[in-house]
Amino acid sequence: MLSIFNSNKMLFIFILFFSTLISISANSWFGCWIGLEINLLSFIPLISNSNNLMSSEASLKYFLTQSLASINFIFCILMKMILTMNFEMNNFISIMINSSLLMKMGSAPFHFWFPSISEGLSWFNNFILMSWQKISPIILLSYYMNKNFLWLIIMLNAIIGAIGGLNQTSLRKLMAFSSINNLSWMLSSTMISENLWILYFMFCIFLIYILCLFFYVLNLFYINQLFYMNMNYLIKINLTINFLSLGGLPPFFGFFPKWIIINFLTYNNLLMIIFIMIMMSLIILFFYIRIIYSSLMFNYLKLKWTKMFIKNKNIFILYITSFISICGMIMSTFFFM
Template sequence: MFNNSSKIVFFMILMMGTLISISANSWLGAWMGLEINLLSFIPLMSDNKLMSTEASLKYFLTQALASSVFLFATILFLLNSNKINSNFLMEMMIFSSLLLKSGSAPFHFWFPNVMEGLSWLNSLILMTWQKIAPLMLISYIIFKPLIIISIILSSLIGALGGLNQTSLRKLMAYSSINHLGWMLAAMFDSNLMWMTYFMFYTFLTFTMIFMFNMFKTSHMNQLFTLSFHSKTMKFFLFFNLLSLGGLPPFLGFLPKWLVIQSLTMNNQLFLLTFMVLMTLITLYFYMRLSYSAFMLNYHENNWMINSLYNSTFMKTFMTYSFFSSMGLFLMFSLYFML
């Protein structure tokens, strides 16, 4: 993507749109930032492949629907209607449109299908940067009845949706939906809590997608090939998946630990128990993926060039994987040393 100068310009506009949205002091300004963000991401998604064209069209239609609802609710707010429950209606419409933009359940229907048609780099942008503005705006207007429903459904759908997937992009999409449930739950405490979770989630997602992009893997059976014949690579895959799932003592457990502590202090015990149980299901399909990669090995398919193991990419990936796996140990060691 960054070999194309026009796409670099669109990427800069994409970042600017998000910054406009999160720094706006009115809902209309936030809507304008979201639209700039949307219209700059469409050219980044589109290339000569049929799948990416279909994905960009699906993304545009769903985001346009969300933007229309958001703008309509904003106009209602500006008109300052005196009708009964007008504020309730406005908050519900704005909140629903932002959930649709972020890909949270029950408005997640577009997210896995769009992910399937994107390159790994665009998938990373969609799973991380594109969620910043909607989540920031959601934190401004927490609509409690709907946010609890969204947390429960995001945890449930993110866990169950990934069980029968062979596509790694869809697997990452359902994992992202599950993590969205945790981020929404983190908003009960403070903005700092969900931002902390989001930073850890971004790092772990980046590490996984860096690996998949480096080895050009898109489906589960490609993990069993000569690209992953090295035991070191299989261990890194195993540790990164467990860290993404939030299993202690890996780095991915730390943000979940903070959210668990926050929900316990807010007496949201039922919600917490449900989310932890759903996380166990996500760990199951991560373990299944790792176990298959360890136990199965097909020598007839070679998806990558072996010289890649000695490249800078490999060293970079090992560095990311080390922090993903051992980051929690390093943080606690520094804490006790200081």
């Protein structure tokens, strides 16, 4: 994980956060594009590591896909500024701008780079990729939405995020597909109101943080590593609660924002989209439960000889964050009553 005392990395993290603020507070599309470019060029040094071939490959893939999206974005902006267009052309330009922003955040059907890049990153970089890197594109998308196009994208995100994670054994790829599915809820909350998106995003970022911290502390990268039985049972219970919460199972902490989104979509008679999103959430819960089952139920004697490496300094943080998640579950239960 990132060393907090590394001044170079800290500089790039500061620029990464600052570039997002530039992008979302710019008063022109060109300013937004500059913010996105600074964001790209500050994230690449964080993910590239000369000692690891996977991270070098991931940084190159990330650079190429983001550059393609940026070129598309600036080209469409210039076309919109220079040319006077009819309704059909305006509609096409709005779809192209939306598509380039969706590619930047790793949304389906432009998601092919996202799982392969997440496989080459550390858990800290995965957390940034799945949370902070989505802020600028989503807020820029809310400025200029093509609603008919976005409802189709929301359904695609829900379906691809659920089905893509079914045959994965890598926890990083599984979290990436889970993030794609969460993006469908995030985009639908953006369509309703900005405040609802902020609420959902804060819940989502908290749960992703707990799980990434969990996997980092226990040094886990694949599902079969959860078979080791010298894990503390308290850690296993925390893992179960946080996974079910991220999946949005009631009455857990993560169900609360999804319940609000379902309510708003019902008021707008978007019943087909609700049906697809709920059904796909059930598939997501299926492969979360598969992970939980692996960690709780398997009890091989030979695995007791295998020592799992735990970074003890961070285990206390894990307990605190999981306790907050459990408290949230109790609060949400009282709220639904």
